[in-house]
Amino acid sequence: MQNLKIRAKNIKRELDKLFPNPTTSLIYKTPFQLLIATILSAQCTDALVNKVTEPLFKKYKTPKDLANANINELTKDIHSVTFYKNKAKMIQKTSKIIHEQYKDKVPKEKNLLIKLPGVGSKTANVVLGHAFGITSGFVVDTHIKRVAKRLGLTKHTDPAKIERELMQIVPEKDWITFADQLLWLGRKYCTARKDKCIEHGLKLTHYSK
Structure with a gap:
């Protein structure tokens, strides 16, 4: 465990140079918008989600608007994203709960967030970290x-186990930033198709391919 902590610290030092001010690429103005955007981003690129949410948030300005939306129309509004039919149902149900139970305010407690339709640990962490710090x-x-x-x-390959392990080897104060840095590293250099770290001179020692 101690070796992993040292490894994480060294990697973080290099990523601080590469991505000094990382953040989510999802475009939002309110915690509620970030919540909806993050639900839509499951197995979908942030770039595509941003194209969908720009007109979506202009049309549905509040949780009440989404809660009362015609489900067929809402489905058409987000048809570009993956699993759009299920996601339309989830964001409408979540909007209804936010409106009726939380008076249009996104809860700041993870245990409450993960009870919402379409919200798991990842989505809750994104919303709490970026919308509320x-x-x-x-x-x-x-x-x-x-x-x-x-x-x-x-x-590990299971996201829940990976999260628990990273929380053990990375200081809590770095969880939000380090996660964003790893995400951007994966998008720009350490991609699924090709690992470009070495050719870009990144001083990151890879454990396995």
Whole structure:
């Protein structure tokens, strides 16, 4: 465990140079918008989600608007994203709960967030970390899952186990930033198709391919 902590610290030092001010690429103005965007981003690129949410958030400005939307029309509004039919139902149900139970305010407690339709640990961590600055866990998406394994920070493949391990070896104060850095590393250099770290001169020792 101590070796992994040292490894994580060294990797973080290099990523601080590469991505000094990382953040989510999802475009949002309110915690509620980030919540909806993150639900839509499951197995979908942030770039595509941003194209969908720009007109979506202009049309549906509040949780009440989405809660009362015609489901067929809402489905058409987000048809570009993956699993759009299920996601339309989830964001409408979540919007209804936010409106009726939380008076249009996104809860700041992870245990409440993960009870919402379409919200798991990753989505809750993203919303709490970026909308409220609350450290609730370590975000693990497909990029972070791949990169963490390549960098030797974990041998697990299950996101929940990866999150628990990263939370043990990375200081809590770095969870939000480090997750964002790993995500951007996965998008720009350590991609699924090709690992470009070495050719870009990145001083990151890969554990496995």
